[in-house]
Amino acid sequence: MEQDPGPLAQLIRAACEDRGWGPSKLARELGLAAGRGPQGMSRQYARKLLVGERVPGELWLPAVTRVLGIEPEDAGPDEHGEPTLDTVASVLELGRSDVDRRNFLSASTGAALSFLGVPDSDAITRRVRSAPATAIRVGQGEVAAINAMVKTLGDSAAEYGGGHVRKLAVSYLTENAGPWLLGRYTEATGRALYAATSQLTHLIGWMVQDEGDDKRHEALTRYYYSHSWRLAIEASEPELAATALRGLTVQAISLGPRHRAEAVELAEMAMNYAGRLDDPRAVAYYQSTHADAAAFDGDHRTATQALSASQTQIERTASTPPGQSWASHFTIGRWAYASGMTLARMGDLTAAAEHLDQALEEYGLDRRRTRASVLGHLGEIRLRQGDFDGALSAWSEFLDCAEGVKSVKVRDAAEDMRVRLGRFSGDTTARELSDRASRLLATN
Secondary structure: OOOOOHHHHHHHHHHHHHHHOOOHHHHHHHHHOOOOOOOOOEEEEEHHHHOOOOOOOOOHHHHHHHHHHHOOOHHHHHHHHOOOOOHHHHHHHHHHHHHHHHHHHHHHOOOOHHHHHOOOOOHHHHHOOOOOOOOEHHHHHHEEEEHHHHHHHHHHHHHHHOOOOOOOOOOOHHHHHHHHHHOOOOHHHHHHHHHHHHHHHHHHHHHHHHHHHHHHHHHHHHHHHHHHHHHHOOOOHHHHHOOOOHHHHHHHHOOOOOOOHHHHHHHHHHHHHHHHHHHHHHOOOOOOOOHHHHHHOOOHHHHHHHHHHHHHHHHHHHOOOOOOOOOOHHHHHHHHHHHHHHHHHOOHHHHHHHHHHHHHOOOOOOOHHHHHHHHHHHHHHHHOOOHHHHHHHHHHHHHHHHHOOOOHHHHHHHHHHHHHHHHHHHHHHHHHHHHHHHHHHOOO
């Protein structure tokens, strides 16, 4: 017997009946409204919305309310009923709330949740037409300045961890990029400005995610990534949109098994944008994330297919230098690391160790934080394989690389190592490494 639908499902069903829509038509319209294309939602998912088996979450609720004309206060909990703000105003409010921790809770239930609204394709055009004559004049020089700062801050964070320069990055967003976003510019400059700010916002989200894993950091990470996505969509930049969704996918995976469906949905959404790209390095980046999300969900068949597809793409880039965008920094060494972690998730420890060794030795990952992360995982995998000496060797090098790096990934790897070595307290080297890990944790 079909279950009794909840209030929201009843509203969805009534709105569809008024329009003469079935599940197929509903899926098509919601997919288009959410920026995922006509195939972005499956017919089966739409049917579940109609009968109340699924409740539209953060990704689909804005499209549901917009397409079906459902009032926000009728669509769900109170936090979804806040008015949608302009993306620029919202991301600047998020930055200010990040700086002023006392205001974070109010922002997180109000303005900072404006990412739930469907991105506004006319946002830039409207800003260009309505900019006051007294606003600061903005050109390509300001866009170049943001891009240069993203590179500088990103290089520092990649070397020493996300918490190293996050405050500086947030300050740059609110104090430098903010006035430019509120200034006067042409539509072409506006799109470039939004794109540059999308990258800056994504970088801050990555920094927050790498800095801590408590509830506040989790929420901030999601807000920054979601605003990065909105800015990318409004700038008509599919690669940046996919990168933001990729960040949300990685976060969903890190939050544990309850978020498996969300991780897969986000990864598939990123792949929809990847289909519009020509850069094989970027495509491989999103395919490898799709593989990891599928493996996380226990779908090893899809994971294997996605890994194979990503390998085909990344091998096309072996002799070409990385580009300037976030995704085009996905080198074959980073691919080997990502693939190794997915293989480990699927239980293939031999292949996983080979990939991590390849990432370190053949491709020579040169960022301290990245190299430390690979070595930490390699030590764990070798220990699980029964290679105790190999694990100790990897962990010793991990501790050398991790010194001075402020990163939750490094901290987690050090804690994992310390706990595992507790079983080998009779071994002198194991005790020494455990003591070093304890000292690292005390300062990280």
